[in-house]
Amino acid sequence: MxxxxxxxxxxxxxxxxxxxxxxxxxxxxxxxxxxxxxxxxxxxxxxxxxxxxxxxxxxxxxxxxxxxxxxxPQTTVTQIPVNATLPAVTPEQVARVLGQYDEPHTIKIKVAEAGQILQDDIARVAETRRLYPDAKLRVDANAGWTLDQAVPALSRLSEYDLEYAEQPVPEIADLARLRERLAARGVQLKIAADESVRKHTDPVEVARVGAADLIVIKAQPLGGIAAALDVVQQAGLDAVVSSALDTSIGLGQATALAASLPELKYACGLSTGTLYKDDISEEPLIAQAGYLKVGRPSVSRxxxxxxxxxxxxxxxxxxxxxxxxxxxxxxxxxxxxxxxx
Ligand SMILES: [Mg+2]
CATH class of the missing domain: 3.30.390.10 (Enolase-like, N-terminal domain)
Structure with a gap:
């Protein structure tokens, strides 16, 4: 409209x-x-x-x-599954950071942080898998690897049974090459495009060249709920709704986007409210047992x-x-x- x-x-x-x-x-x-x-x-x-x-x-x-x-948008969905997010912390910090989440069923682990090496990522993912043997684990590299770094890194990390790997490399063409190289090595791992999906034209390109199995969509960077739904339709790929480290207000908009998707296959990256010490709401959008209420939060003047x-x-x-x-x-x-x- x-x-x-x-x-x-x-x-x-x-x-x-x-x-x-x-x-x-x-x-x-x-x-x-x-x-x-x-x-x-x-x-x-x-x-x-x-x-x-x-x-x-x-x-x-x-x-x-x-x-x-x-x-x-009007919807009958009242709650959505969300993933916990683990920043690029040391293995010793994993239990404390994830302990702030209430029974996480899906955990997104940041990898490829500047100044760290692959061994740091492996140690963090291994510790998370040890603590949460039944959880779905996904990694997010935020485009932090080159193609030559991503192939061995994901080959190793995929041993910990990952749901998918988000934006391992920056370029759309390299995402496509990465998928080919992983397949050639017999590595079964889905690739998600996140940073590559910022403009309306990107998801179509991602889908056209086979750069990803799914796309990450965010309400704010894509211009709102209607614009993001349009992107999903154009791409014809599965979508994961994620946050841009929004306050509870932006998160509320994102929950409405997730609830409006034709199909919600993956837990949303909308549990980032936990990363705030405080928010603008007396009832911040924080997950309960891995689920988030859909809709606008109350806002405290x-x-x-x-x-x-x-x-x-x-x-x-x-x-x-x-x-x-x-x-x-x-x-x-x-x-x-x-x-x-
Ligand atoms: Mg990401």
């Missing part, structure tokens, strides 16, 4: 910027900044990572506006006030909002196929 873009003034007047504390380092940060939008349908989140420019950030803004101005950023950071986010908005507006005027719903 297409709808009118609200004015920048209106967005500014209803915007709050918070900085929330994280429990562990994630993408090199121990805190997460987010701009929160209040609109007629509820709250929306705009939290592109700090280094992202206006073009990339504009899709995150489209998602935030969709969430604040559009009701979520007191918490938003408590975690509000200082004026300099607020101004920086307002400039960022304006630049992303300008990009979105330009796109909506020049591209007739563009909708921000």
């Amino acid at each position: 297409e709808f009118e873009l609200p004015s920048l003034e209106e967005l500014r007047e209803n915007a709050f910027v918070v900085r929330l504390p994280l429990r562990v380092m994630f993408r090199g940060v121990v805190q997460r900044e987010a701009l929160l939008l209040q609109g007629p349908a509820g709250w929306g989140e705009f939290s592109p990572f700090l280094e992202y420019g206006p073009a990339e950030s504009s899709r995150w803004l489209a998602a935030g506006i969709e969430s604040a101005y559009q009701p979520y 007191a918490k938003i006030r408590h975690y509000s950023v200082e004026p300099d950071a607020y101004d920086w986010w307002m400039r960022r909002l304006a630049a992303s908005y300008a990009h979105l507006q330009e796109q909506s005027q020049t591209d007739s196929s563009f909708t921000c719903s």
Whole structure:
């Protein structure tokens, strides 16, 4: 459904910027900044990572506006399965980090972290398998390997019975080559494309060249629920809904996306609420026994006030909002196929 873009003034007047504390380092940060939008349908989140420019950030803004101005799709699904996430910690830290999750049935393990070696990944995956013999384990390399590193690494790691490996290498063409090389070695391991799926054209390319068995979709980077569902349809591949380390507001939008998928085969990567020390909700979206409630969380004004950023950071986010908005507006005027719903 297409709808009118609200004015920048209106967005500014209803915007709050918070900085929330994280429990562990994630993408090199121990805190997460987010701009929160209040609109007629509820709250929306705009939290592109700090280094992202206006073009990339504009899709995150489209998602935030969709969430604040559009009701979520109607669905009968009330809860969705989610995976626990294990950052690139030492084997000694595995039990403590995963102990924060309530009975994880599926665990995503970060691998290929800069500054670490394959032995670190093997030790982390082995310890996780030892502690959770019956859980589904998947690894995420965040494009951290070269093709020549990924082949032996995944050959070794696949011995621990993995559900799939997410974005082992950066390039779509190399993902396809990797799948061929693993098959030639007799390694049975599904490959998921994550970072390769950021534009509407990418999933079609991923599917066309046989680069992945499934795609990871995220509501914010793809421009919202409707845009992400469109991507899944175009790709014709299975999809895993994941978070962009969103606050409970972005997570709520992502649960609505997952609940709207034609088929939900894989546990979602939406248990990242556990990585926050605190959130903007008195009832943060945290999984219970590996399941997350679908829908919008309650939002606490007191918490938003408590975690509000200082004026300099607020101004920086307002400039960022304006630049992303300008990009979105330009796109909506020049591209007739563009909708921000
Ligand atoms: Mg990933």
